[in-house]
Amino acid sequence: MIIHPEKSALEQGLPFPMGATWDGAGANFALFSENAEKVELCLFDPTGQHEIARHVLPVRTDYVWHGYLPDVKPGLLYGYRVHGPYAPEQGHRFNANKLLVDPYARGLFGKLINHDAHYSYNRASLAEDLSFDDRDNAPYIPKCILTDPTLPSETEPPLHTSWSDTIIYELHVVGSTRLNPGVKEKLRGTFSGLTSDAFLNHLQDLGVRAVELLPTFPFTDETHLVDKGLTNYWGYSPYTFFAPEPRYLSGLKSKIDVTGGMGEFRAMVQRFHAVGIEVILDVVYNHTGEGGHLGTTLSLRGIDNANYYRLIHNNCRHYVNDTGCGNTLDISHPRVLQMVMDSLRYWVEYGLVDGFRFDLTCSLARIDGVFHTHSGFLAAIGQDPVLAHVKLIAEPWDLGIGGYHLGGFPRRWSEWNDRYRNTVREFWRGGENTMMELAHRITGSDDIFGSRGRHPRSSINFITAHDGFTLEDLVSYGHKHNEDNKENNRDGCSENYSWNCGVEGPTDVAAINELRQRQKRNFIATLFLSQGVPMLVSGDEMGRTQKGNNNAYCQDNAVSWTDWQNISDDGLLEFVKKMIRIRSGCTAFRRSEYFTGQEIDGGPIKDITWWSPAGHEMTHDDWYIPHAKCLGFHMACPYKGVRGERLMVMMNAHHDTVPFHLPPPAYGERWHILLNTISVTEDISSKIVKAGDVFTLEGHSLVMLSSSAMATDQQIVQG
Structure with missing residues (x-):
């Protein structure tokens, strides 16, 4: 026509x-x-x-x-x-x-x-x-x-880092560099600032393999925030899908860039690639910043509101609000789906990015309001040749009816695993009846993904994310403190599975501060010793605090920015580096398949064995003792030619010490203490314990032992 x-x-x-x-x-x-x-x-x-x-x-x-x-x-x-x-x-x-x-x-x-x-x-x-x-x-x-559409020429092929080697570092373009004294002032808070030597060196020293950038599409500052003197910091309110956000560009704002800013964005990606770090974009295709029926008219609403958005039947004045942001894009419409797919291909072909994390992904995969794995969106992603090699990460929920679908995405996808987050938090704060759940989470959540023919990498494991408490606040606050958001502390999640260790907020009590530091190490150690793909949030490795704000989406200020000059926990950064070295150097923590619990190499050792502190393999009754908060696991690691390697991890979430009886000699005769979260200053590399010994496991601590084949984390790296 x-x-x-x-x-x-x-x-x-x-x-x-x-x-x-x-x-x-x-x-x-x-x-x-x-x-x-x-x-x-x-x-x-x-x-x-x-x-x-x-x-x-x-x-x-x-x-x-x-x-x-x-x-x-x-x-x-x-x-x-x-x-x-x-x-x-x-x-x-x-x-x-x-x-x-x-x-x-x-x-x-x-x-x-x-x-x-x-x-x-x-x-x-x-x-x-x-x-x-x-x-x-x-x-x-x-x-x-109007931009010059010339395709980029990248001399090096894409990194294609395997999922098993991927360690994700979630960051905000502004917050990661705004206060970094090693970044030139004019570059702070920009794409170019992220690839300054100071920040890149930090990422390389950590050992991360991918950065996940919070939204970088142009976004709105909602009127209700501006009226309060606030702005949209996170950026989850886009109004166009192919351009980089102008405020993240370092170029002169009075000069027209014929690349539309893509030149600077692409240079950032190429610099990351040059040091072996992939770039994943956090993308928002479920709604726009135009809001609900009383919102603004910036783009789609004025172009063809009835086709771009999902409207309520028999009341087309109002919008379906599965996103909680006022509107929901109608991805089931062929032209809207085309726009999303064109956008994804554009960022891969022109932006050279390596993957996407999709905000509120369930809202993209609804048919007639119901989530379907055979929706047009998921089908289009699955067959697209341009997107065939990129990483796909789902936030597997939205706010609509039946909107929670953790484990429900196709095999190629990985998913943010909030059950991992909640379980690990609940265990370490001393919750009861958590051990069976914890075992599933740290072995890759096979109960969620395994029955669908998926693999451990399907689980994106995280303790913290941009949304919620920082790691420092997780151990310092029992309740949210969002007063700066000017919503009378009504916003943000009220259940954080957090524990303040005895005092709400900062304290001068040395014992509480020591316990908080230990708890942070427990969380970090658990994260990097778990099967699945770990995600670390920028600043957590240095004790960044938001002063108890668990919804800092509107705090474009020191509340959200990483303070590089006032690190609250000097030892934490080195501890995080150590845990990443351990994980990267030992394939036992990066399995592509789930543990089976079966004997290997003719027995009697299983690929994984769960141990009671009483010195025997966990029984059915042991798993369901309500007040039990201590367990261990033994892993046989026939990798890299080291046939006799063994690893033993013991976790104690009780307040008191627990005498932990080590396994008999068949599981390992001599053990080196590789890791003990009770202290980061004591030299433990020369300490040896023997089979059958009773190890005094301090309260709120995690200990990792290695067999004689590996005495230190450096040897694991070389192993």
Whole structure:
């Protein structure tokens, strides 16, 4: 179907590719809108402040409006005005007074300024969104940049780091470098700042193999935050999906970048690759920053609200809100799904990224409101050749009905495992009836993933994430303290499975501070000795605190930034490095298959054996003693040619010491103490215990022993 609404100065052009595409002689513009009556392409001068031309897209093919503008070059600034009915009760919110951002814009120029002109209705009207606002918002919205589409040439092939070798470091572009004195001031808080020598050296010293960047698409600062003097810090409110966030660019903001900022972004990725670190993007395709029915009109709402968003049946004025953010994109619509897939391919082909973590992934895989593993989104991902080699991580839930599906994604996916987080936290704070659950979690959550033919790498293990307490706060606060968010402490999760060790917040009591440090080491040790893929949050390795705020999404300040000059726990950083060395050097902690509990090499030693502190293999009754909080596991490790290697880990979450009877000689005659979280200063490498000895396991501690084949963590690395 082709419709010629009226004559235009533009040539007809093509309905593909979507967005603005420069071909060397001019540019093709294509925008999907089924319900629009007319689409105008608005051009701006290099300052972005003055509209210099307005052209009607002359042709509509299969609901894609398109036109070709000859004799233009990269750097041209543009936006759209889309005409159609303003009838919210019918799902239509067209308002041509609003300049709209192209959802396919490859770059943005200027700043999104919070202003009432972004609302299609009169906010002062008693009729709310049923009223109409005729103000022009062009002075307050970024302009889209026509970019040079040249594909990058990367001399080195992608890293393709195996899942078993992957250690993820979750970070925020701003928070990781804003206070880092080793980063040039003008680069702090930017993509370029992340690849400064100071920060890269830190990551290399740690031994991480991938960084996971919190959202980097352009995002909004919601009005309710601006009214309180706050901003959106995390960035989970995008309004376009192909451009890097301008505030993360180090270039002059008054100069148009013909790459749209992708040049700087790509240089960052290449620098990470050069030191063996992959880049994973945290992406948000489940909703936009336009909010609910009383939200702003920045892009999709004004382009074709009824098709881009899921609306409530029989009440199209309102949105399905499975995301908790006011709206939900309708990924089941072919054109919306196309936009998401085009975006993913773009960041792989042009941005060179290595994977994606999908925010609220269940909302992307719903059919008629119900989660399905054979949804169009999951099917499209599964067959796409460009995405075939990238890492895929699901946040396996949303806020809709039936929205929790941990373990429910296809085999190729990995998933954030919140049951791992909760179980490990509950065990170490001394919770009862946790040992069986803990055993499943630290062996890769086979009970969740194994029955579906999946593998340990399906589980992304984490103790903390950007959302929630930091590691320091996990051991320092029993309750959230979100008063700085100005929501009367109502926001954020109330159950954190945390323990303040006896005092709420900072204290000068030495015994409590020592216990807190030990607990942090217990958490870190558990994380890196568990099967699955570990994720560490930026700053946790140095004791970063948010002062009890477990929902710092709106704190773009010292609450969220890593303080590089006032490290609260000097020994923790070295301990984290040690644990990563141990994990990286020993394949026993990076298995591609689950433990079987079966004898190996003709017996009698099993691949894993669970031990009671009484000195025998755990029985059925041992697992279900309510007050029991101490156990151990023995691993046979026939790897790297070391046939006789044995490892023994003992964990005690009791307040008091526990006499732990070591296994008999068949499991290992002599043991070197490789790790003891009770202290990080004492030299334990020369200490040896023997089979059958009674080891005094201090309260709230984890001890790791290695057989005579491996005496130190350095030998494990070399082993």
